[in-house]
Amino acid sequence: MLINSDFEINIRSIEEFARVMVPEALDKTMNLSMKETSDTIEITMEIDGRKGNFIYANQEDKIDEQKQTMVKILLLKVYEKKYSWGGLMGVRPTKVLRRLLSLGYSYKEAEEMLRNFYIVSDEKIELLINTVRKEMEFLNREYINLYIGIPFCPTKCKYCSFASYEISGGVGRYYKGFVETLLKEIEMAGKFLKDEGYKIESIYIGGGTPSTLTEDDLEKVLKKINENIDMSYLKEFTFEAGREDSLTEKKLELVKKYGADRISLNPQTFNENTLKKVNRNFNRENFDRYFRIAKEMNFIINMDLIIGLPDENTEDVLYTLNELEKYDIENLTIHSLAFKRASKLFKEDKNRKELDREIIEKRIKELIEKKQMKPYYMYRQKNIMEWGENVGYAKEGKESVFNIEMIEENQSTMGLGGGAITKIVVKETEFRDYIERIINPKDPALYIKEMKERMESKYKLFKKGEIIDENL
Numbered sequence: 001m002l003i004n005s006d007f008e009i010n011i012r013s014i015e016e017f018a019r020v021m022v023p024e025a026l027d028k029t030m031n032l033s034m035k036e037t038s039d040t041i042e043i044t045m046e047i048d049g050r051k052g053n054f055i056y057a058n059q060e061d062k063i064d065e066q067k068q069t070m071v072k073i074l075l076l077k078v079y080e081k082k083y084s085w086g087g088l089m090g091v092r093p094t095k096v097l098r099r100l101l102s103l104g105y106s107y108k109e110a111e112e113m114l115r116n117f118y119i120v121s122d123e124k125i126e127l128l129i130n131t132v133r134k135e136m137e138f139l140n141r142e143y144i145n146l147y148i149g150i151p152f153c154p155t156k157c158k159y160c161s162f163a164s165y166e167i168s169g170g171v172g173r174y175y176k177g178f179v180e181t182l183l184k185e186i187e188m189a190g191k192f193l194k195d196e197g198y199k200i201e202s203i204y205i206g207g208g209t210p211s212t213l214t215e216d217d218l219e220k221v222l223k224k225i226n227e228n229i230d231m232s233y234l235k236e237f238t239f240e241a242g243r244e245d246s247l248t249e250k251k252l253e254l255v256k257k258y259g260a261d262r263i264s265l266n267p268q269t270f271n272e273n274t275l276k277k278v279n280r281n282f283n284r285e286n287f288d289r290y291f292r293i294a295k296e297m298n299f300i301i302n303m304d305l306i307i308g309l310p311d312e313n314t315e316d317v318l319y320t321l322n323e324l325e326k327y328d329i330e331n332l333t334i335h336s337l338a339f340k341r342a343s344k345l346f347k348e349d350k351n352r353k354e355l356d357r358e359i360i361e362k363r364i365k366e367l368i369e370k371k372q373m374k375p376y377y378m379y380r381q382k383n384i385m386e387w388g389e390n391v392g393y394a395k396e397g398k399e400s401v402f403n404i405e406m407i408e409e410n411q412s413t414m415g416l417g418g419g420a421i422t423k424i425v426v427k428e429t430e431f432r433d434y435i436e437r438i439i440n441p442k443d444p445a446l447y448i449k450e451m452k453e454r455m456e457s458k459y460k461l462f463k464k465g466e467i468i469d470e471n472l
Contacts, residue, residue: 001025005032010068017072017089022079024048032071041067045074052078056117062103063117073119084357085380085389086119092379092407093120093389097132123361127375127391134376135404141425143201143233144412145402146189148182148221150207151418151444154245158278158310164208165444174444178418179217181448183224185416188455190228193414196462199233201411202402205260208418210239211246218251222258231259235401238262245281247290256297262331262400263294266304270323271316274309291327300330300398307360307388308337314356321363325370330398332373334364336388368393377403409435412465414458416440418447422458424465434468436461 001015009032018025031046042055054074060066073087088096096118100110107129114120114128152175153164165171193200203225213221231237239260241247255263267287269275275282294301303324307317324332368374373393377400380389392403405411415422419442428434438457441447 001027002029003032004029005034007032007034007036007067009071010065013068014071014075018075021072021083021089022075022081025075025079030075034067041070043067043070043074045071045078047075047078050078062100064099069118073117076119084121084124086114086121088118088120088380092409093124093128094132094135094378094408097128098136098408101132124389127378127389131375131378131391134374134399135408138376138399138401138404139408139410140201140405141410141427143199144193144414145202145204145405146193146200146229147402147406147413147415147417147420148186148203148205148210148225149415149417149420149440150205150210150213151178151442151447152212153207153209154212154243155279155281167212171444174448177448178444179213179220181451182417183220185451185455186221186224187228188452189414189416189458190225190230192459192462194230196466198414198462200230201233202236202238202400202405203229203231203234203260204238204240204402206238206240207242209242209246211241211243211251213251215248215250215254219254219258222254222260226258234259236262238264238400238402240264240266241290241294242266243281244283244287244290247286249290249293252290252293252297252299256299260299262300262302264302264304265291265294266302267320268304268306269309269312269316270320271312274312274316277310295328301327302331302333302400303327303329304333304335306335306337308355312355314359317355317360318363321360321367325367329371330395331400332368332371332393333390333403334393335390371395376400377407379407409433412462414462418442418444422461424461426465426468428468436464 001018003009003011003014015026025047028048033044035042036058039058040055041058042053044053045051052074054070054077056070063069069087076083076087085093097110097114100113105113111125111129114125115122151164152167152172154167156164156166167175237260239255239262241263243266265287267282268280272282272284291301305320305324373395375391376394377392378389392400394400406413409425412424413422418440420440421437423435423437426434438454438461440454441450
């Protein structure tokens with residue numbers, strides 16, 4: 001895409017937007033011009049024999065990259081593209097709304113801006129407002145969260161881009177060394193966080209598939225957490241059981257014994273043929289058995305579903321939603337498939353069957369109403385289905401604080417294990433946060449080699465956050 005503009009613009013950002021939302025514009029020449037006053041910004045676009053203009057109140061002090069956003073929205077308008085999320089591609093819509101509220105806008109005023117500036121549909125605005133109202137009950141920067149990543153799985157799902165390696169593959173030879181290193185890292189992190197007086201609100205063990213750990217190693221990790229991490233302020237402890245093919249009753253007993261109160265059991269779909277295609281083992285009988293055991297142990301249970309998996313049509317999605325209705329769960333996360341560059345699916349096949357959005361969304365609405373759930377966190381991703389989003393639903397009082405704080409990037413995170421992200425979040429101005437990250441190596445061999453060095457960097461990062469906070 002060739003872009004000629006009489007004002008400064010991030011060409012790469014515009015190209016990235018066009019690649020997903022208006023691919024037919026990629027090989028065209030775009031001519032842009034702008035008129036700006038203290039009251040308004042007007043942008044005119046000419047591309048592919050099409051012309052259009054967009055005029056809006058000058059709010060550059062309130063809207064991040066207003067001109068950039070206006071160009072993207074104008075591109076949708078000149079090509080007559082109508083998406084439910086309008087110009088909000090690859091962003092956290094909730095953060096956009098929360099920023100408007102922090103600037104003093106009422107919900108009604110923010111709703112008007114979402115509709116008239118970002119051209120978001122009424123149904124998505126309603127979802128967005130309901131989600132933000134709920135998550136505002138939980139956001140609390142007084143605390144931090146702890147994430148522990150286990151980068152091994154029984155098999156590597158084709159849609160997955162997370163830090164995970166097949167335990168039976170070549171990387172599996174580093175499994176023992178990984179566990180030993182993780183135990184040391186938990187010990188080091190625990191001492192530092194105690195000494196510095198950090199209050200941990202939530203612990204989340206994810207991956208990968210944490211239940212890939214052997215029973216003995218799982219107990220070692222859980223015991224080490226209990227011995228070294230201050231849980232005085234802990235509100236929730238989540239273990240992502242995820243896949244039934246790596247579970248045992250003993251593992252669930254250990255998770256319960258050492259204080260976890262939440263687990264995820266994630267079928268993704270109940271169509272077993274689909275799961276075979278994406279290299280995911282699944283046995284419905286075993287799944288149901290472990291679900292019953294988990295319920296008897298009084299775990300708060302989350303299930304994940306993915307809409308848009310290869311070769312699934314509308315009827316397949318509805319089948320999964322109907323099957324889900326049979327399970328007494330407290331949390332439900334519904335993802336729209338996004339093609340991640342790191343996933344095998346991205347490299348192999350990007351074809352998806354056309355899905356009837358209205359029918360699916362109607363069924364989801366019926367399902368969550370029947371289960372007495374409400375949306376409490378939400379995010380979008382690049383390369384996601386045009387109308388889609390990832391939404392977490394929960395029964396009242398069963399919401400996941402960790403999910404909210406992570407998606408909203410409101411709390412600092414101490415990340416341990418393979419591929420885990422450590423970040424500090426500090427209020428920089430009234431409307432903006434300072435965020436800085438350190439990422440543990442995904443590769444277990446590199447993680448083993450560099451753990452202590454990365455841990456020292458995390459100490460410095462958290463110290464840096466304290467200095468920044470003091471200077472505000």
